[in-house]
Amino acid sequence: MTEQPPGLAAADLYTDEFAADPYPALARLRRDAPVCPVSSPRFDSYLITRFDDASAALTDPRLSKDLYGPGRQYLRIFGPNSEGLNKNMLNADPPEHSRLRRLVSQAFAPRRIEALRPRVQRIVDDLLDKIVPLGQAELMRDFAIPLPMTVICELLGVPVADHDRVLEWTQVIRTSGSSRRPPEQERAAVQEAQAWLHGYLADLVRAKRARPDDAMVSALIEACDSGGKLSEAELVTTTFLLLFAGHQTTADFLGNAVVALLTHPAQLALLRADPELLPAAVEELLRFDGPLPVASPRIATEDLDLRGVRVPAGSIVGVALNAANHDPAQFVDPDRLDLRRERGPHLGFGHGVHYCLGVSLARMEARIAIGSLLRRLPGLRLGVPVDRLRRLPAASPFRGLLELPVRFTL
Template identity: 60%
Template sequence: MTQTAPATSAAPPDDVVPGQEVYTPEFRADPYPVYARLRAERPVVKVRTPRFDSFLVTRYADARQALSDPRLSKDLYRAGDTYLAVFGEKARQINTNMLNSDPPEHTRLRRLVTQAFTPKRIEAMRPRVEEIVAGLLDRMAPRGECEFVDEFALRLPLAVIGDLLGIPEADHEEILAGTQVIRTVGTGGRSPQEDRAAIGQAQERLHAYFTGLVAAKRAQPGEDLVSALITARDGDGRLSEAELVSTCFLLLFAGYQTTSDFLGNAVVALLTHPEEMADLLADLDRVPEAVEELLRFDGSVPVSSFRFATEDLEIGGVAIPAGSIVTVVLSAADHDPELTAEPDRLDLDRGPTQHLAFGHGVHYCLGTALARLEATTALRQVLLRLPDLRLDVPVEELQWLPAASAFRGLLALPLRFTPTPAPGGTP
């Protein structure tokens, strides 16, 4: 890419960056040099992929502006053919939720969900989160080795959100199978057409599952969040059936996938920065602050969900025509030197930053408190219970999710450590 002078007035970009120039195999393992180059040379740039074009926003100030700009709609139902190009027709049935809506509809949906998703409810889950973490580590610790993604990072948040939503434990494998088809798009040697078909089938199965779950909870309510959502209401009434089912899907996927990928990212970041890890091991009370820096350094949600321009507008001196898709690159913004000094360095003593790992504006992540509870509990106990934790393969051999994925995470994370007995057991 050649460097261009900053625009002094709104003007369309002279050219478009082909996706293959950005989303290379090297990018999968370490996207941050590409983000840095874009931020310096073309902080708002149009990238072309086989299915659609999107303007990438990579500077921190521009990202915050875009995330709170009401002219950038999250209601892709209004986007017509653009919606179909991005998601396909089959996705509509699971996207009738607050993530894909604008005020006032977003305000209504979020208010209803918030009534049942309270800090008090989350804090009451702390003993259960600790119990799940301990149980997973009890099975891993005596062996001295594990595949961290499958055995821990996926299992913890799925169990937690399963409890919250009232999903029976016997159904966890069914849920896991469906969500992993969506998460690992672009792997397995499938063609783009086969990927879309597989995702559509997984979405249909998950939609059918949650339709049945809502019906079961309506017939026999429990103390779970789905039961609470069924009865939650405000001045505009209750959630519709479609909104209930879609909201369950959103809370499941957003509530466990992002946390599971972050846990793997965090462990790799610590293991590849041994001095920082040693300092943390010496004082595990610093884990909450470490989690915030790890979220900034290598979060699991590299880009925002899509927005589209409802009118002509300008971001960073670049004209965005009405109807364009805009993607805010949260990870690039969190590595902007304007946010913090030496942003590409992991520094657990950095102190608070206004990172964008949980987004910004009216769509700020509703599950932030739960994610922090799980991450801090998990990392503290992993570091405490798995002595001499280390990678079981060279870091260069770790397999990351493909660039086509909406998440940043690992397909697998083999680890070794000194075996320790589980309580009441032997190594």
């Protein structure tokens, strides 16, 4: 093994400049230190940035997702109050992961998701009906966030009266680090939100057990009761994973996609002129600026040699999906948005056994949302210069916008 390359400190990456445009810094890492020790405000890790290395890491059984096993790595990553929500299939290895995913995957069968299309279109239309007469909107608050939140709440069976409260608490977690409050107050707010969501979801599971319906939580309870395959705690943590993953990345993707299109007017005009490009456009927009810059953490179960760098057992390893998706060894002119790009594999939905379970729903929501926005908001443009857009902090596990002011022609 070679000697370890110099590490990167938080000051090197986790800046406002990096949050605005991380791709030049990621290109330097890809070129000079494709496996690099990184010190972040949340935890230290080794960051993988090249496409081939990233694809291999996402399927390497020596890189465990079991954060709650020996070593209890979740304490470093999520904090002491996270186990009630985060001990789920995202943070598990086979066969445990396989057992949990098999139960949940039935609810995301393509035929069932396709049956949701009219309802998703109705939600989109209702949101746009409120926006269209105004000539302007804050698109994250008014559209990108409430759309997937409403869809996943309905899918899970969250009562309509509770949607706003659930949204409020999930946004506390999503926007952590973006306020000017002292760090201890920020941590307290997140812990309060986690505690509230855990209590709420536990109550929801009990309510569905007492009065089942045709929503997903009831289906999970039935699987638990008929086969003993899900514990009560797993019902709660699985519901949280579906709730959070089911709206967070889609909301952030929609914001990123709109900014990408509005800052590439030739590509926007191309899509307006040829709506048949929409499926390919969604894939290219996800490759170009995805909402999950680094895959959820993995733990080295033994000493590893990754591209000549020694990664000690117990180290956290991050796979930089957005860096891999801009690798010139995989994509021609990768920093160019090209909606007619020849379709090729990207890592926006992950890879391997943890490939995004909700990919069919995410694609369907994205296609309906972007198509409807372009059709119903003529002359759509940014309401502020692109360099004044407020983004999630660079230390966030998500890449997205806090606000997206837009204007359009009435």
